[in-house]
Amino acid sequence: MSGDHIPFHKMSDLCDNEIRACEERDSLMEHIQSCPECALEFRRLGKTLDLCRELSCISCPEHDLPARTMRSIRSARKKKLLLKSMPAMAASLLIIAGVSLFNAGIIGVHDRATVADDSSRKSFSDSERVIEIIRDHSAAISQVTDEYVEGTVPLSSFNNLRKHLGSRRVAYLLVEESDPDSGAQWGNAIEEVGLDDGQSAGNREPIPGGHGAAAQYVRFRVFR
Amino acid sequence: MSNSDSEDIQVIDKVLAGDIEAFSVIIDKYRDKTFNYVYSQVKDYDETLDITQEIFIMTMEALASFRRESKFSTWFYSIMVNYCKNYRKKNSRYNVISINSSRGDDEYDLQLPDERENPEEEVIMNESLRIVKxxxxxxxxxxxxILLLRDIQGLSYNEIAEILDISLSNVKVRIHRGREFLKNRLTARGLI
Structure with a gap:
């Protein structure tokens, strides 16, 4: 106690039953009963706390608050789920859109054309290479078509030429003259298909020179 | 663990198991206390309703992180107190507290349990409570x-220390000073 009166914190503790020692509690109560000033303060504190307790009885005037809150919780949940599934949905939409566009020919056609271009370019450059090989072996080219390159080469050079043509499909026959207009019987031609490089270079059996004394040339067709 | 606490835990288990609707039991149980606390801090009726709702939504969202080291009510009140604290911090520069004791436009009608038979007594009590508020x-x-938590919500010193994250002695000091402050104000207003 400070001076003759009870300090406020002791009164506050007394109200909260925070003064455990019975002797101290009894002594404080005794003082309150005998001291009008402390009794007044103690009554005022009690009244203050009573009014506070009354406030705790006030109910929330919005009776539909739980229902409203549950509605908000449900919609927040839905939003959250939607946001979670957004990347998957976006990916699915992209795939569907991509497939649709591809099927409609809006995308991907260019790629197909490119492939076609590439194959014709490849075929074209291969024909050029064939022509180059033929020229290198002193052969005469008589015809270049979409399907083949036709030419005539001296019999002595053919084996070497054939070796350089590698795995390409080649049809050939022995002729007497180099003249391309002289009738060639392509129905009797020998046709070789696709020997691999190693075999054609080293293991091919050369055309024997003795197919008749008149046969000096080989008429050939190198197919694309 | 008291009955009330174990009831809370049962509801929480249900909610966590996927029964979201069970959460309405928690809302029903805590709505009045939450509303009163928020209103005392915010002093705006519509804002109080929004914040009360927001606190429940936040609690629901955070339910999985409730570690059950304390009572559910303590954990819930921590969310409530911190929400209001942040709200007040954000809005402090715009708050104008009226010095007049006249009833503001935003004040809602007190809804006391209808226990008083004398209507005159009810009017006096309502007026007294308005002044206290x-x-x-x-x-x-x-x-x-601290007064809201101790004298209106009725929480223990220990619970308050946990919610506010302050020492027990600090809780006591603040309670005593707050009560003294309020008692002096109510005396000055002639209410007690």
């Missing part, structure tokens, strides 16, 4: 916060 609203933040 007003005076609590004008207390310094620290005192108001």
């Amino acid at each position: 007003e005076e609590i609203g004008m207390l310094p933040d620290d005192y108001r916060e």
Whole structure:
């Protein structure tokens, strides 16, 4: 106690039953009963706390608050789920859109054309290479078509030429003259298909020179 | 663990198992206390309703992180107190507290349990409570916060220390000072 009166914190503790020692509690109560000033303060504190307790009885005037809150919780949940599934949905939409566009020919056609271009370019450059090989072996080219390159080469050079043509499909026959207009019987031609490089270079059996004394040339067709 | 606490835990288990609707039991149980606390801190009726709702939504969202080391009510009140604290911090520069004791436009009608037979007595009590609310609203933040938790919500010193994350002795000091402050104000208003 400070001076003759009870300090406020002791009164506050007394109200909260925070003064455990019975002797101290009894002594404080005794003082309150005998001291009008402390009794007044103690009554005022009690009244203050009573009014506070009354406030705790006030109910929330919005009776539909739980229902409203549950509605908000449900919609927040839905939003959250939607946001979670957004990347998957976006990916699915992209795939569907991509497939649709591809099927409609809006995308991907260019790629197909490119492939076609590439194959014709490849075929074209291969024909050029064939022509180059033929020229290198002193052969005469008589015809270049979409399907083949036709030419005539001296019999002595053919084996070497054939070796350089590698795995390409080649049809050939022995002729007497180099003249391309002289009738060639392509129905009797020998046709070789696709020997691999190693075999054609080293293991091919050369055309024997003795197919008749008149046969000096080989008429050939190198197919694309 | 008291009955009330174990009831809370049962509801929480249901909610966590996927029964979201069970959460309405928690809302029903805590709505009045939450509403009163928020209103005392915010002093705006519509804002109070929004914040009360927001606190429940936040609690629901955070339910999985409730570690059950304390009572659910303590954990819930921590969310409530922190929400209001942040709200007040954000809005402090715009708050104008009226010095007049006249009833503001935003004040809602007190809904006391209808126990008083004498209507005159009810009017006097309502007026007294209006003054108390007003005076609590004008207390310094620290005192108001602690009086709301102790003398209106009825929480123990230990629970308050846990919610506010302060020492027990600090809780006691603030409670005593807050009460003294309020008692003096109510005396000055002639209410007690």
